[in-house]
Amino acid sequence: MNRRNFLKTTVLAALATAATARWNFAMAQGASQIFTLAYPTSFPDLDPATSFSNDGAVLANVYEGLTRYIPGDEKTEAKIEPRLATAWEVSADGKTWTFTLRDGVTFHDGTPLTSEAVKGSIERTKKIGGGAAFIWGPxxxxxxxxxxxxxxQLSEPQPLDLIASAGFAAWIYAPSSFDKDNAWFNAGNDAGTGPFRISRYEPGQRAVLDRVEGYWDTVPDGAFQTISFEIIEDTTLAQNMIESGQADWTYSIPFENLEAMKANPDLNVVSNPSFETLFGLYNVKRAPLDKxxxxxxxxxAFPYDDVIAAGTMGLGTRAKGVVPAGIWGHDADAPIPSTDLEAARALLAEEGIEPGLELVMTYSTTQALSAVAGELWKANLETLGITLTLQPMAWEAQxxxxxxxxxxAQDIFVMFWWPTFVTPYDYLFNLFHTEEKPNFNLGYYSNPEVDAKIDEAAKLSGTDRPRAEALFIEAQRTVIEEAAAVFMVDRPNVHIIRSDIxxxxxxPAYGHVTFVNELSR
Structure with missing residues (x-):
């Protein structure tokens, strides 16, 4: 065994020992009542006002919004489902929305859900102005x-029932937490109405949630009493855990491993279309990427078809730009490039780029597809005299x-995006609208004309959707023509779950979120 393999084996053994210790903790409490997720990323922020990352997987089981988005399929249309609100109506001009709240709902501290709690939650979220607070801008x-x-009351007509279904910044929380700071929530405290509450939080390691007695909604027979989010960044270890029964759910397993997992009667490999696009944002502030x-x-030079074939085993689809299929505003006829190394060589020559250019691409260590895409792209770029250094990083560090x-910063920032709520505005505003301080526009792209179209389309979304859609598509086409990013692949949602669940x-509207209250063993 060479030194590299020895070190990898040693590390995996240590990780497995740690995971087993955590699993033994769970077993001591009764494994049949515990739903364990081998989650590939940590949770940077548990404050419901500012959370805007993978922490949504935890918060969706602790907090609730007024509504929830239910996607359609071949037979049914998408719809908005009542949650903390039971009904709503909108004025003729689209600027006044009235929500009737569900009676008998209590927060985890025992206080009742009221209109004042809804008002205070959204006003705190708006005042802090972090994360996805922009959704309440109107x-x-x-x-x-x-x-x-x-x-x-809104400044312009907007689909507030859809906005209220967002997976970030739409959570309603108890008035007793309005004066708490971010640190209070990130110490493992919560103030939700959801079926579970946080009982133990070890940053970077795990989050344990316990069932709340007296939850307002239906609880299935044999429902889980505890959720254990085990943060497992190594995909080999995550696969071992789901196969051995130490975990009930996971994702981000390399696509080439899925066929063998499908043959395992103890597992269900669930593959569905997603609203996720893998893309690389070019750093337009650094030469020569400013050209x-x-x-x-x-x-x-990007190998689009090869990434779909090798990286997703043919399950992925070609990204058509910013907004994926299944969301209004998707541009099925977007002017996307095809792999053409000779055309790439000619453009580089026009700009006087000599062989020897070095670029750095960052991506999350847990994203096997990003690694495959990077390796294949690197090989193509080498033929053009360009060295692409791949830099995997923990998500928070990246x-x-x-x-x-x-x-x-990096030359190319690679990541997935899924919607805050199901609208093209979410993709375009977060990723390509001018930002004074970078948050998710991590290519630092700025085009006043694109900004204006995004803003105008947002204002028209509630009254003139065809015109709004046209403006969103115009903005997308400019982003594509100016090559603000490389749109690599639309990834399917592939989740592996134990077959007894x-x-x-x-x-897909809630990226990699499992609503555990709906499950049983």
Whole structure:
């Protein structure tokens, strides 16, 4: 065994020992009542006002919003499902929304759900202004005429029932937490109405949630009493855990391993279309990526079909730009590039780029597809005299680097995006609208004309969707033509779950979220 393999084996053994210790803790409490997720990433922020990352998987089991988005299929249309609100109505001008709240709901501290709690939650989220707080931008006032009735006044017509279904920044939380700071939530405290509450939180290791007595919604027979999120960044270990029964659910397993897992009668491999696109944001603030033709050349060198074949075993589909299929505003005829190394070489020559250019691409250590895409792209770029250094990083470290000084950051930031709520605005605003301080526009792209179209389309979304859709598509086409990013692949949602789990469905509107209250063993 060579030194590299010896070190890898040693590390995996140590990780397995740690995971076994955590599993023994769970077993001591009764494994049949515990739903264990081998989750590939950690949870940077558990504050319901500012959470805007993978932590949504935890918060979706602890908190609830007024509504929930239910996607359609070949037979049914998408719909908005009542949650903390039972009904809503909108004025003729689309600027006043009235929600009737569900009676008998209590927060985890025992206080009742009221219109004042809804008002205070959203106002705290707006005041902090972090994460996805932008979704409440059109709200100019919130009125509470009755304990179970809340009225929103908007600056322009917007689909507030859809906005309220967002997987981030739409959570309603107890008034007792309004004066708490971010550190209070990230110490493992919570203030939700959901079926579970946080009982133990070890950052970077695990989050344990216990069932709340008296939850308002239906609880299935044999329901789980505890959720254990085990943070397992090594995909080999995650696969070992799901195969051995130490975990009930996982994802991000390499696609080439799925066929063998499908043959395992103890596992269900659930594959569905997703709303996730894998893309690489070009650092437009750093030479020579500040030149459009250089970025176009890099996109022409990307091996799109090879990534779908090798990286997703043919399950992925070609990304058509910013907004994936299944969401209104998707541009099926987007002017996307195809792999063409000679055209790429010609563009580089036009810009005077000599062989020897070195670029750094960052991506999350847990994303096997990103690694495959990077290796294949690297091979193509080598034929053009370009060296692409692949830099896998823990997500938090990658994100922090991206949010630093653009001049000192990466050349290409690779990540997935899924919607805050199901609208093209979410993709375009977060990834390509001008930001004074980088958050998710980690290519630092800025085009006032694109900004104006995004803003105008958002204003028209509630009154003139065809015109809004046209503007969103115009903005997308400019982003593609200026090669602000390389749109690599639309990835399917592939989740692996133990076959004795009942009630599991995947909702692509909430990226890699499992609503455990609906499950049983």
């Amino acid at each position: 709200v100019t006032a919130i009125e509470t005429p009755e304990p179970l009735k809340v009225v929103f 459009v033709k250089v970025r176009q050349a890099l996109s022409l 994100w922090q680097l991206g949010k630093s000084d653009p001049k000192a 009942k009630g599991y469905t995947d909702n």
